[in-house]
Amino acid sequence: MDYKKKLEELRNKIDQIDEQILRLLNERAKLAQEVGHIKKEHNLPIYVPSREKAIFERLEKLNAELGEIFPTDAVKPVFREIISACRSTEESIKVAYLGPRATFTHQAAIKHFGQAVEHIPVSTIKDVFEEIVKEKADFGVVPVENTIEGIVNYTLDLLVDYPLKITGEVILEISLHLMGINPDVREIVRVYSHRHALAECRDWLRENLPNAQLIEVESTAKAAEMAKDDYESAAVASEAAADIYGLHIIERKIDRHIHNFTRFLVIGTQIPNRTGNDKTTFIFSVKNEVGALYKTLEPLYRHGINMTKIESRPSKKEAWDYIFFTDIEGHIQDERVEKALKELEEISPFFKILGSYPKAH
Numbered sequence: 481m482d483y484k485k486k487l488e489e490l491r492n493k494i495d496q497i498d499e500q501i502l503r504l505l506n507e508r509a510k511l512a513q514e515v516g517h518i519k520k521e522h523n524l525p526i527y528v529p530s531r532e533k534a535i536f537e538r539l540e541k542l543n544a545e546l547g548e549i550f551p552t553d554a555v556k557p558v559f560r561e562i563i564s565a566c567r568s569t570e571e572s573i574k575v576a577y578l579g580p581r582a583t584f585t586h587q588a589a590i591k592h593f594g595q596a597v598e599h600i601p602v603s604t605i606k607d608v609f610e611e612i613v614k615e616k617a618d619f620g621v622v623p624v625e626n627t628i629e630g631i632v633n634y635t636l637d638l639l640v641d642y643p644l645k646i647t648g649e650v651i652l653e654i655s656l657h658l659m660g661i662n663p664d665v666r667e668i669v670r671v672y673s674h675r676h677a678l679a680e681c682r683d684w685l686r687e688n689l690p691n692a693q694l695i696e697v698e699s700t701a702k703a704a705e706m707a708k709d710d711y712e713s714a715a716v717a718s719e720a721a722a723d724i725y726g727l728h729i730i731e732r733k734i735d736r737h738i739h740n741f742t743r744f745l746v747i748g749t750q751i752p753n754r755t756g757n758d759k760t761t762f763i764f765s766v767k768n769e770v771g772a773l774y775k776t777l778e779p780l781y782r783h784g785i786n787m788t789k790i791e792s793r794p795s796k797k798e799a800w801d802y803i804f805f806t807d808i809e810g811h812i813q814d815e816r817v818e819k820a821l822k823e824l825e826e827i828s829p830f831f832k833i834l835g836s837y838p839k840a841h
């Protein structure tokens with residue numbers, strides 16, 4: 481058979497499969513709608529992260545058994561959008577994030593909820609919290625730490641002050657690119673970016689653009705917007721920002737850090753159910769006496785609970801008084817976690833659970 485005929489035959493088969501997939505997607509959405517009706521009748525939350533996580537895990541495992549001709553790495557992104565779209569037929573959920581569009585926080589929100597939610601860009605981390613408290617958003621996404629630049633202290637402080645819960649976490653690999661409308665790096669005299677992004681690219685910028693003026697703006701997305709009309713300007717931002725603002729990528733990955741990751745928190749009003757692979761975050765203070773921190777953490781050790789992180793912040797109530805942000809493995813619905821935290825609460829002058837949520841993939 482000549483190759484053109486063969487190509488046509490193969491493409492016809494692909495067309496038929498696509499139609500089958502689409503029919504099945506419609507059937508799937510119809511079932512999700514029925515689930516949605518039952519949830520509304522019984523006042524249950526529309527978004528069920530534990531169920532979504534179980535679906536991803538089951539399908540990734542099945543795909544490996546099927547021989548992985550379709551790449552297993554693609555299973556989650558494809559099904560994330562399928563689930564996001566099916567969920568939106570039950571009810572549209574609103575997600576506030578640190579904007580504008582094309583920030584890394586926006587990408588984290590998409591990675592967690594998919595495209596089919598109402599994304600609400602706001603201009604400060606505090607506004608993300610405010611949108612939820614004022615019931616203008618169901619969830620929010622905020623950055624909390626970066627492997628190069630460290631903790632976003634402001635986010636931690638807001639978690640203490642607001643009556644909200646951490647309902648999830650997202651880890652995103654950060655790649656920072658130099659972009660502009662002018663592809664010639666020698667003609668760039670100004671570089672815009674967020675303070676953290678400029679710091680992460682310090683070495684490259686010093687070597688390659690030693691005379692350029694480095695200008696801090698609120699976000700990498702804002703930087704891309706600033707560079708879009710100026711032939712002598714460039715921005716340090718994400719690939720998504722280059723796409724949205726129509727910029728040319730002049731040099732890829734100028735942050736040069738192999739391990740540049742940012743962790744984001746998803747915040748909401750309710751603690752999601754346990755998935756079996758969860759994390760719990762809580763804060764506490766200690767009495768000002770010998771061995772206080774040791775004694776407070778002892779119940780974790782006794783109940784065999786792994787502490788994955790501890791971070792101290794000034795309490796801002798008294799000088800040299802601290803609160804400790806702590807992450808442990810497990811969910812507050814796990815018996816030993818519940819017991820250990822109860823004991824810890826009894827010892828601590830101040831204690832608050834910030835959330836139990838599925839660990840990031």
Ligand SMILES: C=C(O[C@@H]1C=C(C(=O)O)C=C[C@H]1O)C(=O)O
Nearest residue numbers: 512515526527528531563566567
């Ligand atoms: C359909 C449901 O609602 C949402 C959509 C899901 C899906 O499309 O599979 C899964 C969990 C929920 O976030 C459900 O709860 O089962």
